[in-house]
Amino acid sequence: MHNHLIDQINIDGFAVIDDFLTKDEINEALEAGKNLHKDAPTTARTIFSTTKSSNRQNKDEYFLESAQKIHYFFEDGALKDDGELNVKPEFALNKVGHALHTDHPVFEKISFNNRVKEICWQLGFNRPAIAQSMYIFKNPGIGGEVIAHQDATYLHTDPPTTIGFWFPLEDATLENGCLQFIKGSHKSGVHRRYIRNPDKISSELLIHDRPAPLYPESNFVPVPVSAGACVLIHSQVVHRSERNKSDKSRHAYTFHVIDTDDCVYSESNWLQPQPDKPFKILYENRNVN
Numbered sequence: 001m002h003n004h005l006i007d008q009i010n011i012d013g014f015a016v017i018d019d020f021l022t023k024d025e026i027n028e029a030l031e032a033g034k035n036l037h038k039d040a041p042t043t044a045r046t047i048f049s050t051t052k053s054s055n056r057q058n059k060d061e062y063f064l065e066s067a068q069k070i071h072y073f074f075e076d077g078a079l080k081d082d083g084e085l086n087v088k089p090e091f092a093l094n095k096v097g098h099a100l101h102t103d104h105p106v107f108e109k110i111s112f113n114n115r116v117k118e119i120c121w122q123l124g125f126n127r128p129a130i131a132q133s134m135y136i137f138k139n140p141g142i143g144g145e146v147i148a149h150q151d152a153t154y155l156h157t158d159p160p161t162t163i164g165f166w167f168p169l170e171d172a173t174l175e176n177g178c179l180q181f182i183k184g185s186h187k188s189g190v191h192r193r194y195i196r197n198p199d200k201i202s203s204e205l206l207i208h209d210r211p212a213p214l215y216p217e218s219n220f221v222p223v224p225v226s227a228g229a230c231v232l233i234h235s236q237v238v239h240r241s242e243r244n245k246s247d248k249s250r251h252a253y254t255f256h257v258i259d260t261d262d263c264v265y266s267e268s269n270w271l272q273p274q275p276d277k278p279f280k281i282l283y284e285n286r287n288v289n
């Protein structure tokens with residue numbers, strides 16, 4: 001059978017499905033996303049930046065704990081030296097993660113809907129599960145860049161069948177920092193990994209195993225998409241997004257699907273399933289094996 005989605009992902013490393021979410025789903029998710037800041041901590045706020053690092057150990061601990069919870073990461077520019085907010089609370093967050101798909105009813109509903117399962121089926125998953133989810137704000141003026149990376153750096157599986165589902169809840173444009181891809185780069189292996197530090201004495205709980213590769217600027221192709229689209233991202237395709245230079249926000253919800261059948265999820269990945277909270281399965285294809 002000709003399968004357009006698989007072909008597209010095999011060729012480019014990503015695929016766009018327009019009009020994936022209904023207007024009601026977009027509005028419900030956007031509303032929920034806009035309310036997330038109301039539950040953010042008001043002391044000991046943690047910054048998320050892909051370009052800078054600060055107060056390492058506390059930050060790593062909060063990040064590690066976020067695997068099973070809803071945790072709040074602030075923009076680099078949102079906090080004053082004393083930790084107080086520089087901007088209105090609704091603009092201060094960079095992202096929220098990584099268990100919205102299990103712990104937040106609105107995001108759980110979107111993540112486990114039948115259209116998502118149908119895509120997983122078309123992509124050949126046998127026992128797909130969602131490993132993590134994030135709400136990414138990219139707010140006007142303050143929303144920082146996401147540096148070029150492969151998702152396999154963070155979520156390594158063998159074989160590399162992991163797929164990111166990325167849903168813009170507002171139009172993602174050249175001005176507000178839409179995704180940019182290096183087409184075909186998923187065929188070039190895993191360039192570096194972000195893992196639990198084998199050195200248990202170090203205050204760095206999480207480390208990169210290699211320096212960041214340099215990708216030529218001219219290789220990136222911007223992929224603007226309208227609110228409600230679904231962008232499927234191969235775990236090895238290099239992608240990034242620029243900071244938001246516009247006065248419009250670019251909220252997005254995203255999660256990552258791994259296959260738990262005949263696929264090894266690396267034990268050195270930062271995010272590990274817990275005995276009391278295994279990765280939540282989308283469906284199981286009982287016709288295999």
Ligand SMILES: O=C(O)CCC(=O)C(=O)O
Pocket residue numbers: 136146151164166179233239240241252254
């Ligand atoms: O939303 C962004 O700017 C980056 C998202 C991303 O890298 C991902 O979902 O894998």
Ligand SMILES: [Fe+2]
Pocket residue numbers: 149150151164239
């Ligand atoms: Fe990514």
